[in-house]
Amino acid sequence: MASLFRRMLHGTFLTLFVIAAALSPEEVEADVVIIGGGSSGTYAAVRLHDLGKSVIVVEQDDVLGGNTNTYVDPQTNITIDYGVVVFHDILVAQNYFNRLNIPFAIAPMGSYGTTTFANLKEGEVIANFVPSNPTNALAAYGAQVAQYPGLGAGFFLPNPVPEDLVMPFGQFVQKYNLGDAVQIIAGFAQGYGDFLEQMTLNIFMGQGLQVLESMQTGFLIPVHHDNHEIYDNAFQVLGSDKVLLKSKVVSTNRSFADHVEVTVQTPSGLKVINANKLVMAIPPKLDNLVDFDLDGTEQSLFLQFVNTAYYTGLVRNTGLPENTTYQNVDVAAPYSLPDLPGLYGLGATAIPGLLDVKYGSQTAFFDDAVKADIIATIIRLRTNLGIQTDEEPEFVAYNSHTPFRLTVSPDDVKSGFYDKLNALQGHLHTFWTGATFDTPDSALLWNFTETLLPLITA
Structure with a gap:
């Protein structure tokens, strides 16, 4: 009996020791x-x-x-970068890629297929839409950005903070007659919510001199087209x-x-x-x-x-024509910018029938609501195009990049x-x-x- 008791006691201590460990x-x-x-x-x-x-x-x-975010097609092994796409050709990026043994090339940011302009809220293709020539306005914009060299290294602002930096970007555009550059600048500012209401400071930070230079000289792109x-x-x-x-x-x-x-x-x-x-x-x-x-x-x-919201993904079974990219525009809106929340566009990819989707909002939504709106937008477009199909668009990849752009009020900025x-x-x-x-x-x-x-x- 004593031996049995000792074995039980030993077992209890061993169990307690294992639990404690x-x-x-x-x-x-x-x-x-x-x-x-x-x-x-x-x-x-x-x-x-x-x-x-x-x-x-x-x-x-x-x-x-x-x-x-990178998607690998299970049938072809083709990779699609649907999050971060390209990088600036600067020394720190070159050194990093070399350190990680990733071959790269310098090339313009491209797109697949032909681009069609459409009001995706209405599902209507906009015939004969011609974007403004941004050349002169971009040069004038760059001259404004260059006045604040501290912004090239972070949020290092003059003191006192100039009124130009804290005014809504739409007002800044009007003040300096930059309207012809709005479409292209906004294209590099996806995820910024209400673009024209964003402080000019935030636009300068995200779309500064390096972006303007890369537009002209090209971006650093991994040769394998696999950013992951x-x-x-x-x-x-x-x-x-x-x-x-x-x-x-x-x-x-x-x-x-x-x-x-x-x-x-x-x-x-x-x-x-x-x-x-x-x-x-x-x-x-x-x-x-x-x-x-x-x-x-x-x-x-x-x-x-406070923050804006940004969502990205890949959708198949859309029924839409292959090798066609749809850029969302609203000709009734200032500078034809798309109405948000909504899609910035539907992008053709290297995989026929697979579309890249980018969705922006001033505030966050549940993922299911974002996905449902994207699917409804695709169905609305193909219906208005007269495309008859029973296929249901389907996500093969999806990611929320929310919270995206964190910002504070103009008064906070001016208060240091x-x-x-x-x-x-x-x-x-x-x-x-x-x-x-x-x-x-x-x-x-x-x-x-x-x-x-x-x-x-x-």
Whole structure:
């Protein structure tokens, strides 16, 4: 009996030990922990790794890449980039591609097939629509942007902030007679919501001198037409033990004098990461940061952000003519810009019958509502074209890039918001990167992140 009791007691202790071991988080150390494995976070990780720093990346999705979405056709293995498409031909991008062994070429941003202009809200093709010649207006626009060289490195504004920068872009266009350039500038500003109501500052940031130069000289394009190759190769550089996929931050503690503590729920259990520095590469919206120990300064700044919404995907079984791209225009609207929320257009792709769709809104919608509106728009167009088919359009790929453009009010800008935001770099051992601190443009975000590296490694 005593022997049986001892065996039972031993079994109980062993069970408790196993449970305790399972519940006890694994502790790991790193020089830098990076939250977010999108464009900025992955770039920061690779560069810090190459600079001899140990890094750990925490990413909630099952792959790195963020808004870089690539579809691989299961039958042909043809790849379609339906998120990030091209990159600026600047040194930081060339160096990054070379580091990751990704061959590239410099070419204009192209499109497949012929372009037809249509009012997609009404489902009507606009015959004989001729876009304005933007040449002179683009030159005048570029001259205005060039007056603010600080914007080439982030939100570094003159003090006091000029009224031109905080006025709605529609007013700015009228003031400087830039109407002929609106269509083409807006085409590079998809996802910005109500384009003409956006502050001129935000348009300058996203569609600045580098965009104008790339329009003339060409963009950097991966030869394999597979932009996700960047992140696949980066994953190999960093190693699977340094990239925590499908993982979520549970808590942070930045109160220590010499390090930060980040607790992460991973598929294999809790991990506590002790690191010298923290790099935040996710949108700083408060609902993204509920598990972070934000202080009053951070909360008061991030509370001021509002955001636009952007959605992208690929649709088949549309019944529409192959090799035809439909650009959405509304001739009754100022500068013929499309009415939002809605599609910017339907783009032909390298796969016949597969259309690239881009959808924008000033505010966010549920994904099911966005998909339903896109499908209804396609059916409306083909019905008005007299195309008879029972095929139901079907998504083969879809991603929400929401929140997209984070903005604040003109009064906030004039009150020094961006000076205060930039002052967060290094605060509580934390550094911030990503589109909120510059622009939603991969190559320019890599350039911005590069400027932080000396501070992070100090």
